[in-house]
Amino acid sequence: MSPLTRLSISRPILMLMLIFILVLFGVQSYTGLNIENMPETDIPIVTVLVTYPGATPQDVTDNVLRPMEDAVSAISGIKRMNATGQENFGSLVIEF
The missing domain is CATH 3.30.1070 (Cell Cycle; Chain A)
Structure with missing residues (x-):
């Protein structure tokens, strides 16, 4: 077994907390994106x-x-x- 697999099995709460933190970072990054439906462009x-x-x-x-x-x-x-x-x-x- 690899060390990561062993750690995941022996400490499931730690793994769930890490996954939760990663999801929070993803949500924060997504909401911070500046997306426009109709961006202004200058095509000559x-x-x-x-x-x-x-x-x-x-x-x-x-x-x-x-x-x-x-x-x-x-x-x-x-x-x-x-x-x-x-x-x-x-x-x-x-x-x-």
């Missing part, structure tokens, strides 16, 4: 996804993404903007 990237069923990549770029780029370019603080047209789909990534 916005992604706009657009679907355009039946359109070619060129149609998506000309008819959707370019007008979006023109409208969004008036916003101040934009560092970079990247538009990608694909079959039936387009994306505009804006970095502030």
Whole structure:
């Protein structure tokens, strides 16, 4: 038998007290955590996804993404903007 097993069998009250103390420390640690349901984050990237069923990549770029780029370019603080047209789909990534 290992020394810990022998001690647990010979002194059960001591073991229960140690377990109780560990549980109390765990509860205290858990209640001390700072957890927010909706934490404020500062992510400087916005992604706009657009679907355009039946359109070619060129149609998506000309008819959707370019007008979006023109409208969004008036916003101040934009560092970079990247538009990608694909079959039936387009994306505009804006970095502030």
